[in-house]
Amino acid sequence: MIELKGISKSFRVAKREAGLKEAVKALFARQHETVHALQDVSFTIGDGEMVGYIGPNGAGKSTTIKIMCGILHPDSGGCVINGRVPWRDRVAHVRDIGVVFGQRSQLWWDVPVADSFALLKDIYKVSDADYRRSLSELTELLDLKELLKTPARSLSLGQRMRCELAASLIHDPKILFLDEPTIGLDAVSKIAVRQFIKKLNQERGTTVILTTHDMQDIEALTERIILIGKGRILLDGSLQELKRRSASQKRITFEYNGPEPSLPAGTKVIERGPHRLVIELEKEWLSVSEAIAQISAQVDVVDISVTGMSAEEMVAQLYREYAL
Amino acid sequence: MKKYQALFTIRFSSGLQYRAAALGGIATQFAWGFMELLAFLAFYKANPGAYPMEFSQTVSYIWLQQAFLALFMTWFYEQDIFETITSGAVAYELVRPIDLYNRWFCHSAANRLARAVLRCFPILLVAFIVPEPLRMSLPPDLGQFGLFMISVPLSLGVVVAFTMLVYISVFFTLSPIGVRIVAALLADFLAGGIVPLPFFPDVVRGVVEILPFAAMQNMPLRIYSGHISGAAAVRGLFLQAFWFVILVVLGRLWMKLALRRAVVQGG
Numbered sequence: 001m002i003e004l005k006g007i008s009k010s011f012r013v014a015k016r017e018a019g020l021k022e023a024v025k026a027l028f029a030r031q032h033e034t035v036h037a038l039q040d041v042s043f044t045i046g047d048g049e050m051v052g053y054i055g056p057n058g059a060g061k062s063t064t065i066k067i068m069c070g071i072l073h074p075d076s077g078g079c080v081i082n083g084r085v086p087w088r089d090r091v092a093h094v095r096d097i098g099v100v101f102g103q104r105s106q107l108w109w110d111v112p113v114a115d116s117f118a119l120l121k122d123i124y125k126v127s128d129a130d131y132r133r134s135l136s137e138l139t140e141l142l143d144l145k146e147l148l149k150t151p152a153r154s155l156s157l158g159q160r161m162r163c164e165l166a167a168s169l170i171h172d173p174k175i176l177f178l179d180e181p182t183i184g185l186d187a188v189s190k191i192a193v194r195q196f197i198k199k200l201n202q203e204r205g206t207t208v209i210l211t212t213h214d215m216q217d218i219e220a221l222t223e224r225i226i227l228i229g230k231g232r233i234l235l236d237g238s239l240q241e242l243k244r245r246s247a248s249q250k251r252i253t254f255e256y257n258g259p260e261p262s263l264p265a266g267t268k269v270i271e272r273g274p275h276r277l278v279i280e281l282e283k284e285w286l287s288v289s290e291a292i293a294q295i296s297a298q299v300d301v302v303d304i305s306v307t308g309m310s311a312e313e314m315v316a317q318l319y320r321e322y323a324l
Numbered sequence: 325m326k327k328y329q330a331l332f333t334i335r336f337s338s339g340l341q342y343r344a345a346a347l348g349g350i351a352t353q354f355a356w357g358f359m360e361l362l363a364f365l366a367f368y369k370a371n372p373g374a375y376p377m378e379f380s381q382t383v384s385y386i387w388l389q390q391a392f393l394a395l396f397m398t399w400f401y402e403q404d405i406f407e408t409i410t411s412g413a414v415a416y417e418l419v420r421p422i423d424l425y426n427r428w429f430c431h432s433a434a435n436r437l438a439r440a441v442l443r444c445f446p447i448l449l450v451a452f453i454v455p456e457p458l459r460m461s462l463p464p465d466l467g468q469f470g471l472f473m474i475s476v477p478l479s480l481g482v483v484v485a486f487t488m489l490v491y492i493s494v495f496f497t498l499s500p501i502g503v504r505i506v507a508a509l510l511a512d513f514l515a516g517g518i519v520p521l522p523f524f525p526d527v528v529r530g531v532v533e534i535l536p537f538a539a540m541q542n543m544p545l546r547i548y549s550g551h552i553s554g555a556a557a558v559r560g561l562f563l564q565a566f567w568f569v570i571l572v573v574l575g576r577l578w579m580k581l582a583l584r585r586a587v588v589q590g591g
Contacts, residue, residue, distance in 0.1 A: 123421065125327065
């Protein structure tokens, strides 16, 4: 159980204008600016939930994660995770959590991955039996067999991320924090990582908190999303709710032969090229079939595809709506 | 304890990998040791009675200093600790159920020990077979050697606890260079790394000999040759233990403060 109540955190950042003159001025009088990274952030996450924590860059996602991990002290507000205050009881708290920071590595660079795992085993005081069981399970799920003997520096990014996931789960944590776990991965690796996370959540009942910019991660994994922007929680609900909020427009792409058709009323051109037309429908005005009928009456249509708004676009729309 | 042992082992074994660096180090330390000894020899020849240490004691001091340089040098720092702090990777250190101070202390001590083990034997071997008067002598008796053996780990402890302060300062300054250069040079000089402390003028010596820097290489190297012996040596060990505790307590408090207001760099 994770409970955040009114968490605020600000940083003081030294600032100056560009240029030599300003640099000299800053030697004598430093200008500081207070950046409010988090303001009154509250939410509750139950055991076994899988939550997507999203927001634009600099919204405060990582800061929240770091507070929940016990790394940062908030300025005010309370946070209780499994009955403990993370930053006050850090060592006991982190025993129960696993963390993957997608942009950093926790594996020792020069030694084989298996050595890193063995060291983590000792750091977390995992018993030999538990370690063997956990390792063989993770090896199978993440297909690590060939990688264990390789030094971390010679792994590809996708291979490394699989090893990072395993490294953060050796001690069988109750909560897993994933800070951009799919960043920079190719499509195949992304899918492998997602499948693994899903399985982990279903089989071990691990609570998963996921930050990402990849909306496909969110669509594939989480029921619930928390949207943060400029340090405030803007939305806490299901993906469906998000879909309902953003007026879901339909988009039709035509490939055709012949002269440019005139547009039916109630549509908007998104893209117009030679023999290609993308339009968006305002739902109440016109049905999809009517629009298709009107266009195909004018030109020889070769191909048609109809798409709804992707989660990506919905979020982009939300960001605009909240002026983030 | 086991986790520290594991950390120690992984660092120690990776420290042993660097054979070429060790060979280079050994060559440098031979050259340096000889040069220093020849300079001292010239001074001693001019006026043998004018110096606070016998020449044989100075010889042992310098050979031991070169052999165990890795344990005592105050100007050697772990680059990866600096990088951990400046890059923000310290976040990963903090999500482990382990005390960060102990972890870095362990890391640092293990690396110094690995380096010393690789370098000390060839240097000691040669030091014991070169012709007199540059040959290193055995300690005066077993008791004195015992005191030396206690003093060495205490020195290592004081040196590492001192370097920990430099690491922690990076949480505040974000650039290790300034503090590191000043600290390294000052400490090396005051520890007797350049000239043994007995050679300092009397007025200065009174103060210098009670500073934490005097609890570094100064003690074991002088105890070995018998320059400090008996009750004075035991007092020396207490001085070392005292500074070790003080530096560790200071470091821990400062670290706590640093982590309270830590800004983890880079997103």
